[in-house]
Amino acid sequence: MSYRQHCKTLLAGAALATLGWGVAEADELTLYCSPQEEWCQLMVTTFTAETGIDVAMTRKSSGETYAQIAAEASNPKGDVWWGGTGDPHLQAAEEGLTEAYDTPMLPELHDWAVNQYEAADGKTVGIYAGALGFGYNTELLAEKGLEPPACWADLIKPEYAGEVQMANPNSSGTAYTALATFVQMMGEDEAFEFLKKLHANINQYTKSGSAPIKAAGLGETMVGIVFQHDAVTQKVAGFPIEVVSPCEGTGYEIGSMSIIKGGPNPESARKFYDFALRADVQTLARDAQAYQVPSNRNAEAPPESPDFSTIKLIDYDFVTYGSSDTRTRLLARWDAEVGSLPN
Secondary structure (H helix, E strand, O other), X not given: OOHHHHHHHHHHXXXXXXXXXXXXXXOEEEEEEOOOHHHHXXXXXXXHHHHOOEEEEEEOOHHHHHHHHHHOOOOOOOOEEEOOOHHHHHHHHHOOOEEOOXXXXXXXXXXXXXXXXXXXXXXXXXXXXXXXXXXXXXXXXXXXXXXXXXXXXXXXXHHHOOOEEEEOOOOOHHHHXXXXXXXXXXXXXXXXXXXXXXXXXXXXXXXXXXXXXHHHXXXXXXXXXXXXXXXXXXXXXXXXXXXXXXXXXXOEEEEEEEXXXXXXXXHHHHXXXXXXXXXXXXXXXXXXXXXXXXXXXXXXXXXXXXXXXXXXXXOOOHHHHOOHHXXXXXXXXXXXXXXXXXX
16 A cells, blocks of 8 residues: 555544544443432442443433333433333333343343243343332321321321322332232222322322432421332431331332333443343342342342331232333323322
């Protein structure tokens, strides 16, 4: 090659680089994260330290993340949706917003995590489980001289007027799990009558599912309807919170993970997917004070995590209540019959 040809080649390469063509980009990942912020940050820093992949992370609740992925469907911005309740993950899978991935980690997972994977034809997988319940502030309870609530039915008693907080099921996967739990336990019409009575005692519907128990810990409300592991987090942190597994029984979540269809970094997405299912990575959750039950059989759950063997769990129908039709219909009914009621 002549000197002149060599210069032309260099100039062409520079032009391509300027246009962003033909140049290998640094490994990147855009992560949509739905569990608590501390756990999201721990996952990001650990993954980047191990792989060198630069992660841009956004933390939003499950319902908000589903809505964002749906809004971006024609031009996906995210690569992986990690965590959050499984129902909206299943809806996203049904609507073609996420894509299947045959992870080699599947044999290490609990059956409930694999069942989630199979229900979605490989488009989502279980990464943790958490039982629904509530927590209450023991100091506020004592000040008012009330008996400790032990059942869902206690929360609609008149003495709890203005003392209960839960999230909005449109934005929060936790609150949608509560809605779907009541429907499965009571029947749909009876569940909505219960929710109307509960509304009379609600002081606020929050955006985030964990916000009610944080408010209870700070004394801003007496009772927060949440996943029990979120109440454990507040109790372990030293707040005067008592965790309750409701006497009638309760539903539970399979926190899930999905690869977003058409995301900009598919190779990095698959690397993160396998990383997040490893036993050593799931065991790190305790460092972020995350007390969910991990999906990898070999991962160690923190000793403070709720013991599922002592909780009266319903046979939660994830397929039905994670379907687009059912979820859309129940949320619309909640808006019309509960959310629209005066405070």
